[in-house]
Amino acid sequence: MRILLVHSTMYSMVDNARAHSPLLVQMRKGALEYCVLALLSRSERYGFEIVRMLSKCDGLITGEGTIYPLLSRLRRDGLVETTWRESSTGPPRRYYRLTAAGGAALDHFVKEWRRFTAAVDWALEESCNATAQFES
Numbered sequence: 632m633r634i635l636l637v638h639s640t641m642y643s644m645v646d647n648a649r650a651h652s653p654l655l656v657q658m659r660k661g662a663l664e665y666c667v668l669a670l671l672s673r674s675e676r677y678g679f680e681i682v683r684m685l686s687k688c689d690g691l692i693t694g695e696g697t698i699y700p701l702l703s704r705l706r707r708d709g710l711v712e713t714t715w716r717e718s719s720t721g722p723p724r725r726y727y728r729l730t731a732a733g734g735a736a737l738d739h740f741v742k743e744w745r746r747f748t749a750a751v752d753w754a755l756e757e758s759c760n761a762t763a764q765f766e767s
Contacts, residue, residue, distance in 0.1 A: 655690060664701055665744070666691055668729060668737040671711060675728035678702055702727055710736055 663685075670676060670684055682698050685691040705711045710733035715723045729737070 659691065659693070662744075663691065663693065663697070664705065665737060665740040667698070667701060667705065668710065668733050668740075671727055671729040672734065672737055675714075675726045677724040677726050681727075705733070709733075 666685065667681060670681055676684075678699055679695065681702075682693065682695055685693055685698070702711065706713060706727070709730060711727045712730050713725050713727050715725055718724045
């Protein structure tokens, strides 16, 4: 019996073993909410649309069980606001959009992220340089 695996959102969320590496899980925990805010900074979106978009990025693969609680917390914290809209393909959808506070939180994160990644990149480069010198 042959089973045909078709790449889909659920396939990406469930079958990608790298998505569950402890290191990647920890890094994703710290950045995921800001990735959601960044997606919402471009336009308002509904929850499953956010899940689908994140599933396209290898390191950000996540499921509805992570995104919906995160969206609820962002709403309680005043970083996003919501509206309900009818859908032509099913039940009404809750759309999320960034608030001014959410935009400010995203701006702060971007500045800190750039500073942090520059420092990590520098340390990694120095480590590679030092290793190359010892091997010579």
